[in-house]
Amino acid sequence: ATTEIYTLSLHDALPIFAHKRWCDGELRSNSVTTKEKKWEEEDLSKTINVLADTIGTLDGDIAALQDSIAEEKRQVKHASEDREAANKEFQQTVADQRATVVILNKVLKRLEAVYAPGAKDEKAKALLQRKAMILFGAPEEPAGFGGDYKKQSSGGVLGLIEMTIADAERLQKETLAAEQVQQTDYEALVKDASAQIAADSEAITAKKGEKATAEVSKAEAEASYEGVTTELANLASYATALHTSCDFVLKNFDVTQKARADEMVALEDAKAILSGADFK
DSSP states (O other), X not given: OHHHHHHHHHHHHHHHHHHHHHHHHHHHHHHHHHHHHHHHHHHHHHHHHHHHXXXXXXXXXXXXXXXXXXXXXXXHHHHHHHHHHHHHHHHHHHHHHHHHHHHHHHHHHHHHHHHOTTOHHHHHHHHHHHHHHHHHTOOOOOOOSOSOHHHHHHHHHHHHHHHHHHXXXXXXXXXXXXXXXXXXXXXXXXXHHHHHHHHHXXXXXXXXXXXXXXXXXXXXXXXXXXXXXHHHHHHHHHHHHHHHHHHHHHHTHHHHHHHHHHHHHHHHHHHHHHXXXXXX
């Protein structure tokens, strides 16, 4: 009978030890896992914020590049309109000056026939001399008051016509030179703008690729963040259940152990007393 009482008490104590060990292990594991998940949650939160900033920066860069392309196109459009207007003016100016030269040459020939019919060779020499003087900016000698009236009239009128012709021809050359400079500048502007637009377009493509990659990474980080948040919630719920199951055992374990020990001592005493009774 004494042996049965002792064995029953020992077996009754074993589940308490096992329960305590299980509670200690589960609570420790829950605490460690919770800390790890919280660190993971913090890291994921930082990653999401960094990726969000990166996406925002890329959006700003793309918008700036698109504005740059629009501005380059606007400048090319305005330059093309200005070039077209300048070219029309150039064509009209050249046409007017050529027509002027043609008309004045016809007038000059008719006047030469009237004022100097027998002096073509001398006139040719004088014409060359006047053109040279005009081109080099040297002033002509003023016409004298003596001599034949027709000669004076011829020199004044014909000289004026020749000067006008030379001016028209010089204006043609200057207009042609200015037109060539403007056309060269326009072509350089268009070339530079095209190169800049191409570079900006390539940069936009690259940044859109970076943005797409960042968006995918951000979506993955957000999904992981949600998963970790769920795991933390589950760990918190499990911790609550553990405390419900284990707090009493853990809190009263020492008391229980003392009671068990006292019980064991009492059983030993009882056993000794009973053994003595049997011996007698």
